[in-house]
Amino acid sequence: MSAQPTAVMPSTSAAAPRGEARPQDRVFQALRRDVLLGRLRPRERLVEEELAARFAVGRYVVRAALDELARIGLVERRPNRGVVVADYDPSQIEQLYEVRETLQRAAIARMPLPAPQALLDELTAINRTYAECLARGELDEVAEANAAFHRTLFGACGNPFLAAAIEQHWEKSALVHGYAIGVPALAARSHADHEAMIARLAESDRAGLGELCSRHMQPSLEAVRKTARTRP
Amino acid sequence: MSAQPTAVMPSTSAAAPRGEARPQDRVFQALRRDVLLGRLRPRERLVEEELAARFAVGRYVVRAALDELARIGLVERRPNRGVVVADYDPSQIEQLYEVRETLQRAAIARMPLPAPQALLDELTAINRTYAECLARGELDEVAEANAAFHRTLFGACGNPFLAAAIEQHWEKSALVHGYAIGVPALAARSHADHEAMIARLAESDRAGLGELCSRHMQPSLEAVRKTARTRP
DNA sequence: CGACTCCGGATTGTCAACAATCCTGTTGAC
DNA sequence: GTCAACAGGATTGTTGACAATCCGGAGTCG
Numbered sequence: 001m002s003a004q005p006t007a008v009m010p011s012t013s014a015a016a017p018r019g020e021a022r023p024q025d026r027v028f029q030a031l032r033r034d035v036l037l038g039r040l041r042p043r044e045r046l047v048e049e050e051l052a053a054r055f056a057v058g059r060y061v062v063r064a065a066l067d068e069l070a071r072i073g074l075v076e077r078r079p080n081r082g083v084v085v086a087d088y089d090p091s092q093i094e095q096l097y098e099v100r101e102t103l104q105r106a107a108i109a110r111m112p113l114p115a116p117q118a119l120l121d122e123l124t125a126i127n128r129t130y131a132e133c134l135a136r137g138e139l140d141e142v143a144e145a146n147a148a149f150h151r152t153l154f155g156a157c158g159n160p161f162l163a164a165a166i167e168q169h170w171e172k173s174a175l176v177h178g179y180a181i182g183v184p185a186l187a188a189r190s191h192a193d194h195e196a197m198i199a200r201l202a203e204s205d206r207a208g209l210g211e212l213c214s215r216h217m218q219p220s221l222e223a224v225r226k227t228a229r230t231r232p
Numbered sequence: 233m234s235a236q237p238t239a240v241m242p243s244t245s246a247a248a249p250r251g252e253a254r255p256q257d258r259v260f261q262a263l264r265r266d267v268l269l270g271r272l273r274p275r276e277r278l279v280e281e282e283l284a285a286r287f288a289v290g291r292y293v294v295r296a297a298l299d300e301l302a303r304i305g306l307v308e309r310r311p312n313r314g315v316v317v318a319d320y321d322p323s324q325i326e327q328l329y330e331v332r333e334t335l336q337r338a339a340i341a342r343m344p345l346p347a348p349q350a351l352l353d354e355l356t357a358i359n360r361t362y363a364e365c366l367a368r369g370e371l372d373e374v375a376e377a378n379a380a381f382h383r384t385l386f387g388a389c390g391n392p393f394l395a396a397a398i399e400q401h402w403e404k405s406a407l408v409h410g411y412a413i414g415v416p417a418l419a420a421r422s423h424a425d426h427e428a429m430i431a432r433l434a435e436s437d438r439a440g441l442g443e444l445c446s447r448h449m450q451p452s453l454e455a456v457r458k459t460a461r462t463r464p
Numbered sequence: 465c466g467a468c469t470c471c472g473g474a475t476t477g478t479c480a481a482c483a484a485t486c487c488t489g490t491t492g493a494c
Numbered sequence: 495g496t497c498a499a500c501a502g503g504a505t506t507g508t509t510g511a512c513a514a515t516c517c518g519g520a521g522t523c524g
């Protein structure tokens with residue numbers, strides 16, 4: 001009885017597509033946005049009791065949310081010493097991007113082509129949302145659309161574990177993306193890149209897509225390098 | 233003040249090299265071994281209160297340990313429905329191994345060669361421990377030495393994020409390794425493979441090391457395939 | 465004058481009890 | 495006989511209070 005081997009999918013993040021009414025998810029999302037939009041700065045300390053008061057919730061919930069944030073690498077837990085917002089130095093960001101490029105190239109190499117029309121349509125729709133929100137200046141929504149585009153694109157590689165690894169490292173470098181989106185020129189170029197990616201996908205140009213995705217990561221990486229030179 | 237940009241290293245697991253006296257780490261390790269050595273079977277349910285009684289500890293500690301186990305993918309949490317031991321079906325294991333191979337090849341491609349003598353010595357020492365524990369039939373220690381070998385080898389790739397990703401996926405497939413170690417022929421072959429890897433490393437044979445590492449993963453994968461055919 | 469020790473405040477780690485949720489076996493109607 | 499609603503028990507989610515730990519500064523000794 002009950003020998004049904006139900007598959008255990010790799011759970012990338014807590015982003016279930018449903019109601020999301022759990023209090024700890026609400027706190028998690030709020031803190032995540034605070035970090036990504038710069039309201040909480042790197043190396044800034046997060047005190048559990050303050051957050052519990054701010055969100056009108058028990059400290060246990062805050063704790064669970066912080067655990068989740070630590071899991072995806074946005075904050076760091078020091079045992080008995082609390083939680084601080086993660087602060088990657090430039091060389092670490094270079095290393096992180098190196099891994100991301102490796103994973104993305106692997107995903108593109110394994111992606112079934114030609115891509116189904118449904119995928120192209122979905123990506124096109126997401127990128128339209130991206131442009132619309134950008135025009136309205138809703139940076140928060142732009143970031144979400146940007147994430148959705150990459151999640152959908154690399155989720156189509158056919159290997160859930162690979163897709164999960166890509167998303168995981170995307171989250172880790174989310175701080176950098178957040179910065180890049182804030183610069184209008186970079187955001188506009190990003191939108192154009194996305195369109196080009198859809199075109200490569202439509203014409204089954206695997207090599208071109210790989211190159212495009214790798215170059216797509218360069219501008220924000222370059223911005224980090226420049227900032228590093230300015231503030232050594 | 234305190235603008236020192238202390239590096240935030242990617243924290244792969246809670247395996248700090250120190251005392252490890254935290255109760256939740258003790259429970260975590262104990263449960264981890266139970267899963268890896270087969271004392272807890274796939275799809276088996278883990279009830280918090282039972283574990284709390286067994287380890288003479290509060291339910292909170294069990295909860296934290298289970299969270300950690302879920303984080304590395306050995307158990308699965310279903311909200312409001314408890315946790316069960318993870319159960320990957322054969323096709324998922326194939327996908328997991330595909331990602332592992334991709335990551336390992338990337339690590340080998342970036343590994344600084346020639347390898348420092350200290351690394352060769354460390355790997356040799358670990359592999360000796362492997363053989364000794366295998367001879368004594370201490371499977372638990374064999375598994376630990378096996379993990380240490382791979383952690384040390386791929387940790388030398390120079391990119392902590394890449395090393396962390398490799399270790400993370402190693403943990404996810406730990407169940408498969410545990411099975412392979414239990415088969416004497418496979419365990420012996422594994423030891424020989426490790427020696428060959430050290431040799432390739434010593435002579436800076438990058439391509440040979442890559443091939444060797446990929447082939448090194450095949451036997452346990454093949455065992456999974458066979459088991460799948462036997463029990464469909 | 466510098467280094468060491470010890471104490472106080474702040475913060476995290478843990479516990480036991482309470483509330484919400486889910487699964488199971490039973491009952492009743494169609 | 496089958497299906498749906500319903501209670502009962504079991505299990506997880508959450509809370510507030512208590513204990514353990516760590517950081518910083520006052521005080522003391524060399």
